[in-house]
Structures are given as structure tokens and as C-alpha cells.
Amino acid sequence: MASARPEMPTPPGRRPRRPAPTRQPLSQDLVVETAIGVLDAEGLEAVTMRRVAQELGTGPASLYAHVADKQELRELMLDRVAAEIRLPAEPDPARWREQLKEVAMEIRRVYTSHRDIAKVSMGLIPTGPNLLAIAEAQLGLMLAGGVPPKVAGLAVDTLGMYIDADAIEDTFYTATLPADVDPWEHFQKYVDQIRDYLKALPTDRYPHLVALVDDLTDQGGAERFEFGLDVLLRGIASYIEDGGRK
Structure with a gap:
């Protein structure tokens, strides 16, 4: 039996090669976990079989051994999220x-x-x-x-x-x-604009809306x-x- 070849040293001026990471075996749990990562980062529409496969470093066809289709994947994602409740x-x-x-x-x-x-x-x-x-x-x-x-x-x-x-x-x-906008601060400014708009409505056409502006825009x-x-x-x-x- 031939012996394994000795490893070559790193040439001068080059960085040592890093060993390739061991790829984690595909499983339904891993597919769902990866899909939730895409969801949290980019939203539900970004969660496609191709996108999840890309994150896993594989092809979309390999995912079908673990989930039937995108709809089943989404349902599995929802159930996994529900475990946090x-x-x-x-x-x-x-x-x-x-x-x-x-x-x-x-x-x-x-x-x-x-x-x-x-x-x-x-x-x-x-x-x-x-x-x-x-x-x-x-x-x-x-x-x-x-x-x-x-x-x-x-x-x-x-x-x-x-x-x-x-x-x-x-x-x-x-x-x-x-991404850099605070949702609550933006919402408060928007509500202030809506409040001013409602107060400016003609009272003969919208008497209740004008009278209840504060109640409508509170909370x-x-x-x-x-x-x-x-x-x-x-x-x-x-x-x-x-x-x-x-």
C-alpha cells in the first residue's frame, strides 16, 4: 500500500492554506434553521429553495430530500418559531x-x-x-x-x-x-402629521372625525x-x- 504524500510547505510570501470547513450533513432541522436565518435577515419573500440552498453551500435539489416544497418549508419554519412562545x-x-x-x-x-x-x-x-x-x-x-x-x-x-x-x-x-430609522420615532412623527390633517378637515363633512382626533390617534x-x-x-x-x- 502506497504511503500518503507528505504535505508541501508553504512557499515564501504566501499564507498557509486553511483546511476546508467540514460541511454539516443536511437535515430537515438544518434546512429549517437556515431558512429562518434568511427570514430574519431579509423577510419571507427571500426564503426560496434556491436561496436556502445557497446559504447551505449546496444545490436546491438536495433540499427536496428533507422538505417537499417551499410551502412545507414555510410551515415548518412557522412551527419552529412557535416553539419560542x-x-x-x-x-x-x-x-x-x-x-x-x-x-x-x-x-x-x-x-x-x-x-x-x-x-x-x-x-x-x-x-x-x-x-x-x-x-x-x-x-x-x-x-x-x-x-x-x-x-x-x-x-x-x-x-x-x-x-x-x-x-x-x-x-x-x-x-x-x-434600516437606520427608528420605527417608533418615525411612527410618532407620522401620527402627528395625520392628527394635523384630520383637524384640518371640514367639520360640516366630517364632524365626528374632527371631534375625535385625539381619541383616534391616541395610543x-x-x-x-x-x-x-x-x-x-x-x-x-x-x-x-x-x-x-x-
Whole structure:
């Protein structure tokens, strides 16, 4: 058996060659993790099979052994992101509304921290284990509080649509801003401009808009989201008293 050739020394004036990094074997977890990295840096539209393959230093065809297509990849990304959502350990019947509100705000926090991932959730029937765990927790909280089962089943969908829509609107706004612009500061200036515009409207045509300018433009996105949640939760709670009648 021939012995291996001895390594050549580095010629004068040249840098020693670095050993090539060992490529990590492809797996579904690695593909999804890489795709989330692209999402966080560039947004959902940038997440294509070709782009993810480029990040992994391979060809798009190699990804299809681990995910069926771009849609499945997006759903797997969403479920992986959903694992970051903190859920209550146990339902507290006396605090079911507060707990349900905390879960909703936690979902919004996580979704908005991953650019426009909420687009994937909109219209999607959850089947991933982490998304199912969220639905299970929400149902458990409502049932513990006495919400009729049929109402609880419908309310999970309604809450999901509200959270998704709010998260998507938030990312649509921030996506239009340059990277060096503070979103909150920009929003405050924009609201001031809208407030001045509404106050200048003709009162004979828009009496209520002009009269309620301060109420219309008060509070930021988080406060408005919380208000909407309170409206929904009060509505869900009302079915406890009337026996679940719609």
C-alpha cells in the first residue's frame, strides 16, 4: 500500500492554506434553521429553495430530500418559531381571560420578532406540534373558565386571525422604513402629521372625525392590540353567561 504524500510547505510570501470547513450533513432541522436565518435577515419573500440552498453551500435539489416544497418549508419554519412562545403551565379558572390574553401577546411578540412570518399563519390550519400545543393551551384555558366547547373551538380561530393580522400589519409598516430609522420615532412623527390633517378637515363633512382626533390617534400599536384583545375576550366571556347561545 502506497504511503500518503507528505504535505508541501508553504512557499515564501504566501499564507498557509486553511483546511476546508467540514460541511454539516443536511437535515430537515438544518434546512429549517437556515431558512429562518434568511427570514430574519431579509423577510419571507427571500426564503426560496434556491436561496436556502445557497446559504447551505449546496444545490436546491438536495433540499427536496428533507422538505417537499417551499410551502412545507414555510410551515415548518412557522412551527419552529412557535416553539419560542411561552405557554402557561396550568390553566387557572379564576384567571383564564388574563392567561389567554398573555398567550396572545406572547404570540404577537414572537411573530413580530421574526419579520413577516405571520403571513404563513394566515389561512393555515395548524398541524405542527408546536402550533397544536398553542391551540391546546388556548382551548384548555377557555374550557377551564367555563366557555362552552363550541364557542371555544370557534374562538381559537378568531383569536388566531386577529393576532396574525396585527402582526402582519406591524411588519408591513417596519418593512417600508430604512434600516437606520427608528420605527417608533418615525411612527410618532407620522401620527402627528395625520392628527394635523384630520383637524384640518371640514367639520360640516366630517364632524365626528374632527371631534375625535385625539381619541383616534391616541395610543400605539401595542396598546391598540391589547384593546382589541379585551374586546374579543369580553365577547368570548359573554357566552358563559348565556349558555353558549350565538
